[in-house]
Amino acid sequence: MADWKDPRSTRQGFGVSPSLAGDVAGTTVDAGLRRHMLSIYNYMASGVLLTGVVALLFSRGGVESPAAQVFLNGGLLAWVIMLSPLAIVFTMSFGQGKFSTGTLQAMFWGFAVLMGLSLSTVFLVYTGTSIAATFFATAGAFAGLSLFGYTTQKDLSGFGTFLIMGVIGLIIASVINVFIGSEPLSYAISFLGVLIFAGLTAYDTQMLKRQYDYVAGTEFAGKAIVMGALNLYLDFINMFLFLLRFMGASRD
16 A cells, blocks of 8 residues: 655656556555455464364263353353353454454454354264364355455445345344244255355455555554454354254254
8 A cells, every 4th residue: 555655655766667666566465465365364264263172172071061061051151151252243343443453362362262162062962073064065165255255356345235134134033033943944044144154255355355455554454354354254153053054963
């Protein structure tokens, strides 16, 4: 991103042709963008890995595991664990402007740990083989969709409102289904959930790529990396959970 205060940004060096100067500038921007996106993916992947490890350890022991004791028996602790990640997401989203990069990083890692505790019940319900198969299927789909969002020339911004409305619809339908317990509705929610978060993966990737032009070289760059990782983490985890509804094999 050009710095209007730096006279070098508007002056070419001696012996450098205009086309060569443009190529060098373009190469620098591309390299910076790649580093920026790679940092986001590294944070996101590390967060997913941390969540998985915590979930696996917390559920170790089956019906005798800490996860079983907390969630099968219910109580205040179970609700605290389940609701805390949501509270952290809202806090990070609305407070990112006033929090330092270090604080956001700490909150992200805390969020990943709490998500691991919350998702530990997955290992109590489904077989390890089906969980692994679903994870790798989700990882492959995520990689392809994110690559599409990064490379496509098509503007995906118009899908943003539609996808967010879809997420709101999923939440409302899920709450309703808690009371009516409809199996067909549950499958319909899962099917739409996979499609919506698949779309969000491509959409968020393109938005993060475009965001680089505005945050490069600013103090917000570090914050943008953490928040970008959070967005992609949520896309991945939600797509995984909805897909698990179809691919997961019950332990019963």
